[in-house]
Amino acid sequence: MKDNILSPYYPSMSKRTYNILEQIQVQVSVTHNPYSIPLDRLFSMAARNNKKRAFLFVSHVLGKHIPVNPHVSLLSGVCLALLLKQEMDGDVPENLIAIAVEGLIDPSKAKVAYSEIIESGLSLSQPVTLIGFAETATAIGHAVYHTFQAWKETCSFIHTTREDIKQLESVISFNEEHSHAVAHYCYANDPKLLKDPETIVLVDDEITTGKTSLNIIREIQAAFPKKKYVVLSLLDWRTEEDEQKYQQLEMELGVTIRTIALVKGGIDVSGEPVLSTENEIRAMASSERSDSIEIMFVDRFFEHVPCSSQNDQGYENHSPYLKYSGRFGLDSHENQEVDKSIAEAAAYLLSTRIGNKTLCMGTGEFMYLPMRIAAEMGDGIYYQSTTRSPIHANRSEDYAVQTAYPYPSPDNPAVLNYLYNISPGMYDELYLFFEREAEPEAFRHFMQILDSLQLKKINIVFFSPSVQDWKGVQRNHG
Structure with a gap:
């Protein structure tokens, strides 16, 4: 995968400190930004009312906490889809990357950019199942899946849920340990969705420690053994210690786990939590x-x-x-x-x-x-x-x-x-x-x-x- 496909907004590493309400300082060090997307286009910062994690990267592209042009949100999924295709099939035409990133950065161009890429007929060379994490990544996971309109072979999508559906049995269940809502379920109508493909793609908006992905990989591997997992995210802030846990799980399970993100780096946090009444x-x-x-x-x-x-x-x-x-x-x-x-x-x-x-x-x-x-x-x-x-x-x-x-x-x-x-x-x-x-x-x-x-x-x-x-x-x- 090439770095700096577009004009290099960032060198190989850049640092920035966010001061959240004069109480929390978050230093962000960017080590990987393959599409050279400005950080300010992707997120800003806020204090989170959660003792487990005192701050939040508030996305400018997800369409969750901040109102956005809906085509911008869809293009965030498209950009992840292009990274996935590069990982699985090699290079992607640079004009498509340029169109997607330009639309992501400039909302006035987002609608035309999204339509052009969807109509281009992208596909993957092998079947995969994509899984989006509830609640925040249900849309971007679906948007990644929908980018590939010309599948050569049948591929699938499902998102996890916190819904308790009495008539159905969850095919896999796991926990998101840092979350305010821990339990995740997965209600696949057809278990072949998880059984058949050799590769599972997990889609999340942000990876901080990566524990959620490790938890679901263990559950999937126990029920539906795979050869390869791809963890796809907008932001990846894992430490070296966190990354080593992925390597350890690869050796333990005999699988390959690839992680891909629009922005990768590290964070250093200091200060006191801001707890609202x-x-x-x-x-x-x-x-x-x-x-x-x-x-x-x-x-x-x-x-x-x-x-x-x-x-x-x-x-x-x-x-x-x-x-x-x-x-x-x-x-x-x-x-x-x-x-x-x-x-x-x-x-x-x-x-x-x-x-x-x-x-x-x-x-x-x-x-x-x-x-x-x-x-x-x-x-x-x-x-x-x-x-x-x-x-x-x-x-x-x-x-x-x-x-x-x-x-x-x-x-x-x-x-x-x-x-x-x-x-x-x-x-x-x-x-x-x-x-x-x-x-x-x-x-x-x-x-x-x-x-x-x-x-x-x-x-x-x-x-x-x-x-x-x-x-x-x-x-x-x-």
Whole structure:
């Protein structure tokens, strides 16, 4: 793999120190930046309300905590896909790399860049299964997979999940030890998705210690032995000691483990954690429901899986899941059907837009389909997603998280979710995407937050068939 394919924004090694709210200092040393992408284009820093890890790299390309052009998020997956193809098949045409990176750096060029690369017909020479990690990497994992539109052989994608689906058995289960939500499950409809290919590709947004990848590799190897694993990430901050653990596992299991990242380096952290109190991050919300809320359903455009889930409070949700979300596995034969469903749903939602500046918002793990739909809903679209990740908000200049709204998750009220970086009057309208319906009462606090944002219209979009009674709220079936 060549370094500095584009103009060299960085020499072979560069250092930068981030001072987070005058309490935490993070020195970043970049040792590998193959596509010469400026760090400021990839992330900024924030304090994290988590004793296990006091800071967070807040991505500018994921579409999670910061609103982005949805095509930029998709291109982050494309860039990882190009690195994967270089690893597996040799060189990639440099013009495609230049197009992808230019679109990633300049959002005004992202849409054209993404379309050109998808239409180029990239493929891999051998079948692989790609696995995206919940919750943050579900979309980029899917975007990597979707980049290869001209598969020579059948390849597959699945993402891990924290959903407790009672009718299904997880084919592999593992822990993400540093996370606020530790347990991961993997519900593959067809175990051949993990059994058949010789190579498994794990996709994550960031590797700090790499323990999560080591944990899942052990689980996969015990059930579905492989010859090679590739760990693909936007950022890789592992120490030499962490890297040695990968080498030790290679020897122990008799496998090859390759790690590839857009940026690789090291971090040195000093200072004290910044721990928020509830009052510091709670938003002021209206006590009355807005008349501008519309409940929308796009279920007729998608196929479903009739499974129920149980949350931490014992409530069973019988709304079906989406078949092609990635949670249950996909292979290349299903790509055309997924694209068709996305295009139809996007065309319908585009016809309902009233504003020039519109925020489309995924929820939790449900990121990729909303992102793809947002990308086809016209100009003036921004995309981001809600998250479980607790981050300290502060309005200091250049700080990554300016506002934070905590609320009980409608899917699981025992779990606190967050909406970041949105202020009153910032957008004309909002499209809030949920994979499944839940009880209307479970949305009460979220609705209050949305009411405080001075939006002309709030569209709550469900991808499951209607099973609830939303009294006094306009409903619209696509």
